[in-house]
Amino acid sequence: MRRYVVRRLLLLVPVLLGVSVIIFMVLHLAPGDPAEIMLGSQATQADLERLRAELGLTEPLYVQYVHWLGLVARGDLGRSIWMKRPVLAEVLGRFKATLVLTGAALVLSTVGGLALGIVSAIRPNSPLDRLSAMASLFGASMPVFWLGIVLMVIFALWLGWLPASGMFAPYGGGTVMDLLAHLALPAFTLAAASITIIARLTRSTMLETLGQDYIRTARAKGVVERAVVLRHGLKNALIPIVTVVGVQAGYLLGGAVLTETVFAWPGVGTLMVQGILARDFPLVQGCVLVVALSFVVINLIVDLLYAWLDPRIRYE
Amino acid sequence: MSVRVAGVGDPLVRAAEGSRLRRGIGRVARRDRFALVAALVLLAAVLVALLAPWLPLLDPDTVDTPNRLRPPLTPGHRLGTDEFGRDLLARLVWGARVSLLAGVATAAAAMVIGVMLGILGGFYTGWVETVVMRLTDILMAFPYILLAIAIVAGLGPGLRNAMIAIAIVGFPIYTRLVRGVVLSLREREFVEAARALGATDPLILGRHILPHLLSPVIVAFSLDVGAKILATAGLSFLGLGTQPPTADWGSMLATGRQFVVLSPHVVLLPGLAIFVIVLALNLVGDALRDLLDPRTHPR
Numbered sequence: 001m002r003r004y005v006v007r008r009l010l011l012l013v014p015v016l017l018g019v020s021v022i023i024f025m026v027l028h029l030a031p032g033d034p035a036e037i038m039l040g041s042q043a044t045q046a047d048l049e050r051l052r053a054e055l056g057l058t059e060p061l062y063v064q065y066v067h068w069l070g071l072v073a074r075g076d077l078g079r080s081i082w083m084k085r086p087v088l089a090e091v092l093g094r095f096k097a098t099l100v101l102t103g104a105a106l107v108l109s110t111v112g113g114l115a116l117g118i119v120s121a122i123r124p125n126s127p128l129d130r131l132s133a134m135a136s137l138f139g140a141s142m143p144v145f146w147l148g149i150v151l152m153v154i155f156a157l158w159l160g161w162l163p164a165s166g167m168f169a170p171y172g173g174g175t176v177m178d179l180l181a182h183l184a185l186p187a188f189t190l191a192a193a194s195i196t197i198i199a200r201l202t203r204s205t206m207l208e209t210l211g212q213d214y215i216r217t218a219r220a221k222g223v224v225e226r227a228v229v230l231r232h233g234l235k236n237a238l239i240p241i242v243t244v245v246g247v248q249a250g251y252l253l254g255g256a257v258l259t260e261t262v263f264a265w266p267g268v269g270t271l272m273v274q275g276i277l278a279r280d281f282p283l284v285q286g287c288v289l290v291v292a293l294s295f296v297v298i299n300l301i302v303d304l305l306y307a308w309l310d311p312r313i314r315y316e
Numbered sequence: 317m318s319v320r321v322a323g324v325g326d327p328l329v330r331a332a333e334g335s336r337l338r339r340g341i342g343r344v345a346r347r348d349r350f351a352l353v354a355a356l357v358l359l360a361a362v363l364v365a366l367l368a369p370w371l372p373l374l375d376p377d378t379v380d381t382p383n384r385l386r387p388p389l390t391p392g393h394r395l396g397t398d399e400f401g402r403d404l405l406a407r408l409v410w411g412a413r414v415s416l417l418a419g420v421a422t423a424a425a426a427m428v429i430g431v432m433l434g435i436l437g438g439f440y441t442g443w444v445e446t447v448v449m450r451l452t453d454i455l456m457a458f459p460y461i462l463l464a465i466a467i468v469a470g471l472g473p474g475l476r477n478a479m480i481a482i483a484i485v486g487f488p489i490y491t492r493l494v495r496g497v498v499l500s501l502r503e504r505e506f507v508e509a510a511r512a513l514g515a516t517d518p519l520i521l522g523r524h525i526l527p528h529l530l531s532p533v534i535v536a537f538s539l540d541v542g543a544k545i546l547a548t549a550g551l552s553f554l555g556l557g558t559q560p561p562t563a564d565w566g567s568m569l570a571t572g573r574q575f576v577v578l579s580p581h582v583v584l585l586p587g588l589a590i591f592v593i594v595l596a597l598n599l600v601g602d603a604l605r606d607l608l609d610p611r612t613h614p615r
Contacts, residue, residue: 018454022466029470037472141595143546145553146569146587149576157577254459258550262573273554276469288466292458299457 004307008300019292020072024065026288027281033057038081038279051081055282077289078282082275087286091268095290097167098267100179101260102252104187109194109252110245114234116195117202121210122229124203132203136196144255148189148262155185165264186263190255194248201244205237212236239310246302250295351603354596361593365412374403376410377561385579398568398582399575407563408589414564415590418479418557419545425483426544427537430490431529435521437491438498449495452488460485461550468556475548475564478557482547486540493536494529501525531608538604542597549590565590 027034035051036043051057055078056064071078077087120129156164163182168174209215210233218232219225257269264270268287275283364371374393380401388396388404395404437448455463467481501507501524510520549566551557558564560571565586572582 014450015453015457018450019457022454022458022463026466026470029467137595137598138591141542141546141591141598143549143553143566143569143587143590143594145550146583146590149569149573149583149587153576153580153583250459254462257461257465258553261554272465272469273556276465276473277555281469284466284469288458288462288469291462295459295462296457 001307005304008303008307012296012300015296016293019296020069020289021065023285023288023292024068026285027055028061034281038281040279054079072289077286080275080280080283080286082278082280082283087282090283091271091286091290094266094268094271094287095294097265098253098256098260098269098291100167101183101186101190101265101267102249102256104183105190105194105252105256106245106249108187109191109198109248112191112195113198114202114241116199118206118229118234120199120203121206124207129203132196132199136200139193139196142193144189144193145258145262147192148186148259151185151189152263167266186259186265189262190252190259193255194252198241198244198248202237202241205240206233209233209237239306242305242309243302246298246305249298249302253291253295253298348599348603348606351599354599354603357592357596358600361412361596362416364409365416368409368413371409373406373409376402376406376563378402385575385582387579388581388585395585396579396581398572399579404582404585407568408565408585411563411565411568411586412589412593414475414558414562415545415549415566416593418475418548418564419541422479422482422486422544422548423537423540425479426486426540427490427533429483430487431494431533433487434491434494435498435525435529438495439502439517439521439525448491452491455485455488458485461547464547464551465554465556468551473556473559475552475558475562478548478551482544482551485547486544489540490533490536493532497529497532498525501528535601535605535608539598539601542594542601545590545594545597 033048033052035048035055035057039047039051056067059067075088077091079085080087080090083090116128116132120126120132123129152164155162162184163169164185165182167179167182169178169182206229210229215228215232218228223232256265256267257272259265260267260269261273268291272284272287275281275287380397382401383390383393383397384399384401386393386397386401388394390396393403393405395408398404398407433448433452437445437452458466464478464481464485467484468477471477471480507520507524510524515523548557549564549569552564552566553570555567555570558567560567568586569583569590572579572586576583
């Protein structure tokens with residue numbers, strides 16, 4: 001296992017370098033002077049000079065990259081031009097909200113997907129199974145931002161059951177119940193597609209596992225059906241499910257951008273979109289960097305978990 | 317003297333495949349009524365989008381503020397009007413042109429780049445393979461939509477830039493798919509035979525490898541167009557795609573959001589349009605996969 005972990009960690013190096021190059025290049029993709037693009041046509045010559053010096057834009061590109069990478073490695077992501085504050089603190093503050101949303105959506109999609117998948121596998125072709133198949137097709141075709149708006153209109157504006165936007169109530173908020181109430185709609189919106197994906201995969205792997213000889217043996221021995229399904233069936237079906245849950249974790253982290261915008265959730269996604277519209281490149285780079293790094297870490301954890309669950313992978 | 321090796325393109329093989337395909341289409345059409353309906357819906361949408369300039373529609377950009385936010389079935393505005401009093405039916409139809417074209421064009425661009433790189437990465441070992449595969453690894457190290465947003469951030473908001481970003485983000489899927497197929501084909505006897513007979517690399521690629529790639533790539537493409545429509549609409553929704561006054565379905569949804577309480581139709585209709593088209597594309601894509609992938613044939 002240790003050799004596998006070391007090899008997997010070494011593989012991270014080229015990926016991280018590549019990710020850093022891409023994020024660095026964001027600033028230089030558009031033709032023209034980044035300082036002029038950021039400050040707009042109203043900027044004075046002195047302002048432009050100052051920003052060029054601050055970002056080191058007068059140096060050759062590779063010198064700029066190495067310099068930038070050095071700063072990033074020391075945790076210095078520069079200053080936001082729009083907010084006039086250090087980027088890292090701003091992004092990390094917002095990242096907590098994104099993690100709360102993504103985490104809640106992941107729990108929701110895993111629990112919901114497993115439950116739906118197991119029930120569909122126990123009774124294939126039952127009405128619930130058909131409904132879940134249809135839901136998975138709908139989930140893959142529905143724009144997540146549209147689903148969010150529809151849910152918001154129904155549950156927040158028409159029925160008035162849940163708050164429409166934000167993370168806490170402006171007055172008297174801040175309690176866990178308040179957070180959960182605000183979390184319900186965005187978390188479900190974000191999780192909807194993943195629930196159906198995890199449910200379909202759980203169903204197919206469970207069906208395969210439940211057809212194995214050892215399941216028949218367990219039943220013949222007189223093991224209670226619940227134990228047959230959960231202990232003998234689910235446990236052996238878990239490996240592919242873990243992978244897809246990991247993939248979904250990364251997807252949820254990326255998809256959070258759209259959901260956050262719909263529900264005005266104060267996360268990295270909304271911050272990034274504001275940064276783009278304000279042409280605040282350091283802020284955008286900081287947001288992309290933090291989310292991409294977490295994505296890489298999630299993938300790493302999934303791979304390690306996978307190798308731990310299935311010894312065959314380590315010895316490949 | 318020309319030497320020919322029985323390959324996919326041979327008339328006999330092609331005839332056999334042709335009749336198999338016809339039987340397959342018949343079977344899918346019988347079994348999968350939904351896919352048939354979906355195909356008809358798609359055909360209708362494409363026709364309406366193509367014929368938009370000649371259809372009896374109001375001008376999609378004419379502002380008529382006294383008639384703003386009219387509900388559907390208002391005389392003169394069958395689907396109502398938006399916050400500027402513009403006719404929603406006209407905007408939906410003209411928006412379809414943008415959304416459909418963006419979906420097809422970005423998926424096609426991603427496919428062309430992805431397939432070419434996949435062939436290179438699968439056929440040539442050594443540094444070519446390393447470069448291609450590391451590049452796809454790096455692009456796949458980002459969440460899909462995040463990378464697209466980052467690229468648009470660099471290039472600047474706008475439909476063209478959003479499409480470039482989505483195409484860049486989308487090609488690694490094709491590269492991985494195609495490389496996998498090419499890797500297994502490279503070792504097959506018919507490729508070895510062609511090589512033994514002195515066929516050059518371009519000939520082997522064109523005559524013996526490319527035809528085998530057709531069905532997996534067609535299936536992936538048909539499912540991908542829907543995903544690309546969703547991605548473009550998502551970027552437009554964030555304000556990073558189509559810029560006003562031009563409308564696509566995503567930007568219509570974004571601007572309609574503020575009026576959703578009093579006039580839900582301004583948000584529901586464009587969202588429904590995206591949903592129906594992407595659902596139809598997914599149904600047709602699934603049916604195509606059943607048709608073209610022998611592993612999913614019912615026995």
